[in-house]
Amino acid sequence: MLKLKGQNIRFKYNNATENIFDDLSFMLHDDMKVGLIGDNGCGKSTLLKIVCGLITPNDGKVIIPSPGAYLPQDPKYTDISVEEYLFCFDERLLNARRIMYTCEISEKVVEAVDEFDRLGGFKFEENLSKVINQVELSEIDLNRSFNTLSGGEKTRAAIARLLITDPAYLLLDEPTNHLDIEAKEWLMTFLQNTKLPFILVSHDRAFLDSVVNQIWELKSGIIKEYSGNYSFAEKEQSVELERKKKEYQNSMKKITGLKADYNNKRNWALQFQAQTGKNGFAPVYEELDNNARRAMRRAKVMERRVERELEQAKENKPFIEKEHSIFIETQLPGNEIICEVEELSKSFDEKMVFKDLSFKLKRGDKIHLIGKNGSGKTTLFNLLTGNLRPDNGKIRWVPKAKIGYYCQEHQNLDDKKSALKNVYSGMDKDKESKSRIVLGCLGIKKDKVFSLVEELSPGEKSKVMLAKVIIKEPNVLLMDEPTNHLEMSSRKKLEDALVEYKGCIIFVSHDEVFANKIKNRMIFLDQ
Known part of the structure; x- marks a missing residue:
């Protein structure tokens, strides 16, 4: 029905x-x-x-x-x-x-x-x-x-x-x-x-x-x-793309053969014309002149056929968007332990979020932070970035730690500025061209970079936020639900970039495929 x-x-x-x-x-x-x-x-x-x-x-x-x-x-x-x-x-x-x-x-x-x-x-x-x-x-x-x-x-x-x-x-x-x-x-x-x-x-x-x-x-x-x-x-998409590629290749082979046939007929016609003189009036060459005209007509027919085949091949050519991978540049600190968290506690209005939380962030760690909603994952990120102060406990970062924080609510974006200005805001003007490259790799291209953030879709805002983090070349990434709103292709690009990333990562994600590809450790937060 x-x-x-x-x-x-x-x-x-x-x-x-x-x-x-x-x-x-x-x-x-x-x-x-x-x-x-x-x-x-x-x-x-x-x-x-x-x-x-x-x-x-x-x-x-x-x-x-x-x-x-x-x-x-x-x-x-x-x-x-x-x-x-x-x-x-x-x-x-x-x-x-x-x-x-x-x-x-x-x-x-x-x-x-x-x-x-x-x-x-x-x-x-x-x-x-x-x-x-x-x-x-x-x-x-x-x-x-x-x-x-x-x-x-x-x-x-x-x-x-x-x-x-x-x-x-x-x-x-x-x-x-x-x-x-x-x-x-x-x-x-x-x-x-x-x-x-x-x-x-x-x-x-x-x-x-x-x-x-x-x-x-x-x-x-x-x-x-x-x-x-x-x-x-x-x-099915993969099979369909391969079929279209093969059809296009076969069409181009056929066109190559038709072009060769056309060139042969045209050259033969031109040779006949040369033998008959300028207008082909000499009686002895009358038969050759007629052959030349017939050959040239056949060549013209063949030329039009080649043009039609070429036009059809262009229409049927599969569109394969050029992929630009994401690379996150970074300079690593020499320390083995990048951050130490000792007996950290935080509460709001007498509600304990977590108590006596301790862990170490080591070189090369890619930690999947797991917990129910309300267990304190975002609160922990705000403590690690200094946006919140703990009730008790200590957080010690090495001096050369450079943190890039992706917050899921995009609070760090200015809705009244363009995507491009949001990315290099507060940085040297020479970062503008690099910012455009990073945005382009994430799918924000051409005039789209000049769109105000408030005009963008949630997924496009996520990409601007990612670019803003990447451009600063952090050696520690704190990522709170970075895949929310991202389409499949961008998720895969981000996965690949984070797998290759040489710095440390602490991330929250409920995308199992994404998390399993990146993590090498897990921390469970449980109230």
């Missing part, structure tokens, strides 16, 4: 010169669990917003037999109760519900009850108990502040909010960002077991392999569909 259909969709943003989507069409059926992939900035989030009506396309339409539910990328949580959060998918519904249960003026309560009923609120309340059991939230006090929930509980609450509306399908925009392992495993199990079709934007290869049965690759404004998970699609 058809759940969703996009027909000939065209769209471009107001200041853009080119369409993001150009005659894009797709269909979602009830047995489809779709992974939507594509480069940063290609329009994945925009497409989901068009489907759920937040953005209107310039042309084309979306046909929706029954409404679905949408989980945006990095939803903003406000200080409300869990129960209010579950109903805040519709501001009118939430306001009516608040008046119903808090207002003492009877007329307003009656109006609120009518509004709540009209919006389907009583039906949603009937679904509530069933849904919170389904997502394992029955033990949670619904009057509790939403912001006090753990990362896993917030994830389950977000899914519950979608399910309360009894949707026909789900739209999920990078739902695994910022999730700890436990929360991600819960979401993975839910998506494996749900009967609802969904479109999922994710750059997590292992996660996609576990939950989807279709891959839609969004590229150059259209969707290419693959019937299988991400690994299957990757193999």
Whole structure:
């Protein structure tokens, strides 16, 4: 059964010169669990917003037999109760519900009850108990502040909010960002077991392999569909590329043969013409002159055929983007031990984050920092960089340690400056050209480097942040979820760069493939 259909969709943003989507069409059926992939900035989030009506396309339409539910990328949580959060998918519904249960003026309560009923609120309340059991939230006090929930509980609450509306399908925009392992495993199990079709934007290869049965690759404004998970699609892409390469090579061989045939016919015709004189009037050469003309006509026909074949070959030539690897320059300190952490403790508002934490960072260490959301991973980074002071304990860096800190929230970026200026800000002007090279290696190219950070997609902001760290040539990298929002190709580039990197790394990542390729040690933080 058809759940969703996009027909000939065209769209471009107001200041853009080119369409993001150009005659894009797709269909979602009830047995489809779709992974939507594509480069940063290609329009994945925009497409989901068009489907759920937040953005209107310039042309084309979306046909929706029954409404679905949408989980945006990095939803903003406000200080409300869990129960209010579950109903805040519709501001009118939430306001009516608040008046119903808090207002003492009877007329307003009656109006609120009518509004709540009209919006389907009583039906949603009937679904509530069933849904919170389904997502394992029955033990949670619904009057509790939403912001006090753990990362896993917030994830389950977000899914519950979608399910309360009894949707026909789900739209999920990078739902695994910022999730700890436990929360991600819960979401993975839910998506494996749900009967609802969904479109999922994710750059997590292992996660996609576990939950989807279709891959839609969004590229150059259209969707290419693959019937299988991400690994299957990757193999299909490789096979397709090799086939196109072979076809192109065969076409060029054929063209080479046709050119040789054309040159032979043309040379033969020219020889005949030379023998017949300038105009071929001499009676003795009349037959030669006719042969020359016929040969030249055949040569012209052959020339036009070569031109057609060349034009066709150019159209079918596979596009292979020139890959530029990332290299992180660094000068290593001579010390064996780069940093010592001794009996470190930190708490906030009487809540102990960690206590008596001790470890040593040695030359060549690439440490995967593991812990649940709230276990203190980001807090530890802020202590190591000096942005926070510990309650107790010591942190001793060697004098020549040069720290590069990638923070997952991109606080170090200035939204009102261009991508390029953000990268070399505070450095010599001669770093500008190198900054452009680093940005280019990460996929921020040409005029894109002059775009304001506030105009960039989350993935593009991540690349600017990475470039800002790399350009400073650190010998210690502290990386808090560096792969969040990055497309597959950039993740692989970053993996390769960090494997080759000669300095020390402490990193947080819930991308298993990425982490397993880089780490040589692990530190577990557990409250």
